Amino acid sequence: MRAAISDVLETMFFMTVQFSENRCTLKEWFSDRKSLFGATISFKGPLSGSLWLVAPVSALNEITANFLGRGKDEISNEEKRDTVKEALNMIGGHGFSLFGRKDTFTLGIPSSIEGLTLIENIQGDSSKNAILIVAGHNRLAGGVVVD
């Protein structure tokens, strides 16, 4: 999934990507938890489960502005939600194609979820497996939950 995250954020959003090996919790990773936007998408195939992505509003201002080629002040909340969903959709599809093109994974329709709710739902082992992403100057997180 890391390769897919890098490819999508670098190709479509023009952001340099690094991954943190910090073992902090998601709540510690995001200092301002009130302004988080999240998205999830289900998948079926040889394995089934869901993928998730969370980004703070500050990151989304930059990411969406890069994506749409507009100024940061011109971006609506609806566009930010749409960007998180589409980024996750691309990460999922690209990730599965990198994982093994001969296996068919079917992705669901991405849906928005309030970021704080999402990170509260990611508990236990799933939280430990969260991928902590540094994109430009922004902190994001994502992961896979297998059923």
Next chain:
Amino acid sequence: MAVNVLIVDDSFSMRSIIKKTIKVSGLEVGKFLEAADGKEALQVLVNEWVDILLTDINMPNMNGMELIGEMKKDEVLKSIPVVMVTTEGSERRVQEAMEMGARGYIMKPFLPEEIKGTLCSILGEAEYEKKELDEGYEGGDF
């Protein structure tokens, strides 16, 4: 010759980025049309002539594969070249789309050059096919 392009994707951000990519590619576009799913696309096609259609696969209401299926049932719509622009990249899915009648397949994330290259190639072929038909008609083959 300016072409009309229909972009079908449930993400308006993605529709915007595809539109922007086509604009900067230098392709002469008469009209950009947009639809959020297959059903909306069919409604657009009732009223507008489209030279090429770019569609996502994974959409609510009517997905991209179902859209191609509906277009194939119509004598006029089946001639419109369709390009899939999608995250779904399994070999089986690509093959399925091409068998359904898609003329091209672009995986997200894509580079602007991929969109430009695919559209120019398909529109070039379409123009050639149209010329052949026109010449055949003028030549008295009918």
